Amino acid sequence: MSKIDKLIEVKDLRVSVEDTEILKGINLNIGEGEVHAIMGPNGSGKSTLANVIAGRPGYTVTGGDIVYKGESLLEVDPEIRARAGIFLAFQYPVELPGVRTWQFLKSAIDAVRKENGKDELSVREFDQLLEEKRKLVEMDPDLVKRSVNEGFSGGEKKRNEILQLALLDPSLALLDETDSGLDIDALRIVSHGVNIFKGPEKSVLIVTHYQRILDYITPDYVHVLVDGRIVRSGDSKLALELEEKGYEWVRGSIGEEVNS
Amino acid sequence: MADQKVISRQTGVEDSQYKWGFEFDIESDVAPKGLSEDIVRFISAKKKEPEWLLEWRLKAFQHWTNQGDEAAPKWAQVKFEEIDFQDIIYYAAPKSSDDAPKSLDEVDPELLEAFDKLGIPLEEQKKLSGVAVDAVLDSVSVATTYQDMLEKAGVIFCPISEAVQKYPELVQKYLGSVVPYSDNFYATLNSAVFSDxxxxxxxPGVRCPIELMTYFRINEADSGQFERTLIVADEGSYVSYLEGCTAPMRKSHQLHAAVVELVALKDAEIKYSTLQNWYPGDKNGEGGVFNFVTKRGAARGENSKISWTQVETGSAITWKYPSVILQGDNSVGEFYSVALVNNYQQADTGTKMIHVGKNTKSTIIAKGISAGKAENTYRGQVSILPGADNARNFTQCDSLLIGDECGAHTVPYIEVRNPTAQMGHEATTSKVNDDQLFYLQQRGIDLEESNYMIINGFCRGIFKELPFEFAMEASQLLRVSLEGTVG
Structure with missing residues (x-):
């Protein structure tokens, strides 16, 4: 099978929240097997981009399109996008009191399997798969018996996200500031999970403020988002340069572009 | 944990049909509408009751007549048109076996669909639908097996009308001892006309070897349902009792005014679980059951314990406060409740914990869910009487709102007359959170299922108090009741 150049195409995407324009014409193509990083200062719109791709309510697309596997996503419900292989690792995973993690994970995996014409997993099959993936993210086995994310530490919540990534095995993983608030050990474990996931048919979009996670997961492309626009794209060296010179440097470069 | 096996028995028309269907002239068995002394005498005569029970019924009837309709409680936060008590049939004849459905094909398909949704197995469906001979025979033989087991253990479990004949001393000793006939308007009415x-x-000392279960069903369109349940756990005994309720869909309102009395003697424990799924009325609030029920337990002996667990999803109006009188020293009372209202349903439900003995302890955990245009009120009373040294109560009331046209209300009454009491009260109100829904949807779970999962999670603390099979059924009931509340 030949590599798909454009797993997802973001075309001149404009997004508003309550009359405030957050994304002001984003163009981005992610091909199969590619790892892209979106970097930018706080409030630049980088999390918005990840959430809009996943179909989070509350955002209004005012222009442009998002095309995934050749079809527009704009009218597609979030659960359908998820079953089609779009996965969002949340910046702030929510707590679900009384919903057992085990049950939640099984419901999710069965929903995705059902969409793809597969049978639900038996309890035994699921338990085996869960055990395998749990070890990958070094998650405490007791946590899957508890309510989803309830009383989990910040690191445990993020590991739970990566556990879900590993279980659901999507085509496109959107990591929304997965590195924020992680200590170095958790960052290593989370990155390891993502690196195992990576492959010729898997694509990753890493949304991050800091270069740090990119030491562990090497991106093929780095894009810098400032004030709702991608102001610069490059390879992984761009991230290092950004780390060194700070966002003021790219802000400055916008000025240059405008002035020129 | 109690044994998971369940013995089922149903009451209402089908049951009486099986017991007595061929003894009477069917035609003369329908009482005319309305309530009078003659009707009370008629019911008592039909049941061949002893004189003392007729006397008791008549005293109740006299009390009910003297106090008049104005005595009907008005304080609950529910609205409905006044009930015309003369427009109700107080004694409906059992259907003749010729009229009863011969097979499931003849049963109201809506009813079967409801059973399917509830996951009630086919055999159970047959029993519930009163399906003719073989199914009934089937259930009888099943019941007989368990009856042997119960008899060996010395446990009596039968229709109250049968108990009146076979064990009159026991019935006379305890009937009305927890809920006297003069207790409240609806309990008084029940005392006068209770059917079965x-x-x-x-x-003493017996741990009931299996869970006991009764399925109630309202039958005739214009008849009221007035059943009366009495459970006595003698010293050092234990029983777990389950009660399930379903009703066919009717355009008109139906009155259900039951009384349940529990008596736990020294060191005894009663666990009483209810799944209430009476017909709630349609989407526009048409029809549905008025569920006006008095349930009370007396934790009469030292170290006795009474635990109520209820999952209330049905009825147009629920007015119900399963209570415990903690008379014995060290006695324990518990109330775990999920009350869900949707469309135009109204629920005013809660509990009363009356601490009389020393070192008594009560726990109240009530979860209310409101959707559509429904109103849900938790009303609870905790009283610590002067002699109740070192009494403890913990109350937690959580309300969950779905949409913005429904209501949730919490009305606690706390009366402490002993300074050594320790009281705790927590209350929360929340909405199903969009972030939670999106999180589940982002994992491929559709909106309706996501909503169900969140609400099921909200109820989990209550469901885990139910026997396993019942907990599954409760979850299913919740799912059915939540259909169409999102999206």
Whole structure:
């Protein structure tokens, strides 16, 4: 099978929240097997981009399109996008009191399997798969018996996200500031999970403020988002340069572009 | 944990049909509408009751007549048109076996669909639908097996009308001892005209070997349902009793005014679980059952314990406060409740914990869910009487709102007359959170299922108090009741 150049195409995407324009014409193509990083200062719109791709309510697309596997996503419900292989690792995973993690994970995996014409997993099959993936993210086995994310530490919540990534095995993983608030050990474990996931048919979009996670997961492309626009794209060296010179440097470069 | 096996018995028309269907002239068995002394005498005569029970019914009737309709409680936060008590049939004849459905094909398909949704197995469906001979015979033989087991243990479990004949001393001793006939408007009415119900007696030191269960069903369109249940756990005994309720869909309102009395003697424990799924009325609030029920337990002996668990999803109006009188020293009372209202349903439900003995302890955990245009009120009373040294109560009331046209209300009454009491009260109100829904949807779970999962999670603390099979059924009931509340 030949590599798909454009797993997802973001075309001149404009997004508003309550009359405030957050994304002001984003163009981005992610091909199969590619790892892209979106970097930018706080409030630049980088999390918005990840959430809009996943179909989070509350955002209004005012222009442009998002095309995934050749079809527009704009009218597609979030659960359908998820079953089609779009996965969002949340910046702030929510707590679900009384919903057992085990049950939640099984419901999710069965929903995705059902969409793809597969049978639900038996309890035994699921338990085996869960055990395998749990070890990958070094998650405490007791946590899957508890309510989803309830009383989990910040690191445990993020590991739970990566556990879900590993279980659901999507085509496109959107990591929304997965590195924020992680200590170095958790960052290593989370990155390891993502690196195992990576492959010729898997694509990753890493949304991050800091270069740090990119030491562990090497991106093929780095894009810098400032004030709702991608102001610069490059390879992984761009991230290092950004780390060194700070966002003021790219802000400055916008000025240059405008002035020129 | 109690044994998971369940013994089922149903009451209402089908049951009386099986017991007595061929003894009477069918035609003369329908009482005319309305309530009078003659009707009370008629019911008592039909049941061949002893004189003392007729006397008791008549006293109740006299009391009910003297106080008049104005005595109907008005304080609950529910609205409905006044009930015309003369427009109700107080004694409906059992259907003749010729009229009863011969097979499931003849049963109201809506009813079967409801059973399917509830996951009630086919055999159970047959029993519930009153399906003719073989199914009934089937259930009888099943019941007989368990009856042997119960008899060996010395446990009595039968219709209360049968108990009146076979164990009159026990019934006379305890009937009305927790809920006297003069207790409240609807309990008084029940005392005068109660049709049937279950009776259970567990002798000293016996742990009832299986869960006891009764399914109630309202039958005739214009008839009221007035069942009466009495459970007595003698010293050092234990019983777990389950009660399930379903009703066919009717355009008109139906009155259900039951009384349940529990008596736990020294060191005894009663666990009483209810799944209430009476017909709630349609989307526009048309029809549905008025569920005006008095349930009370007396934790009469030292170290006795009474635990109520209820999952209330049905009825147009629910007015119900399963209570415990903690008379014995060190006695324990518990109330775990999920009340869900949707469309135009109204629920005013809660509990009363009356601490009389020393070192008594009560726990109240009530979860209310409101959707559509429904109104849900938790009303609870905790009283610590002067002699109740070192009494403790913990109350937690959580309300969950779905949409913005429904209501949730919490009305606690706390009366402390002993300074050594320790009281705790927590209350929360929340909405199903969009972030939670999106999180589940982002994992491929559709909106309706996501909503169900969140609400099921909200109820989990209550469901885990139910026997396993019942907990599954409760979850299913919740799912059915939540259909169409999102999206």
């Amino acid at each position: 119900g279950s009776f259970c007696y567990v002798p």
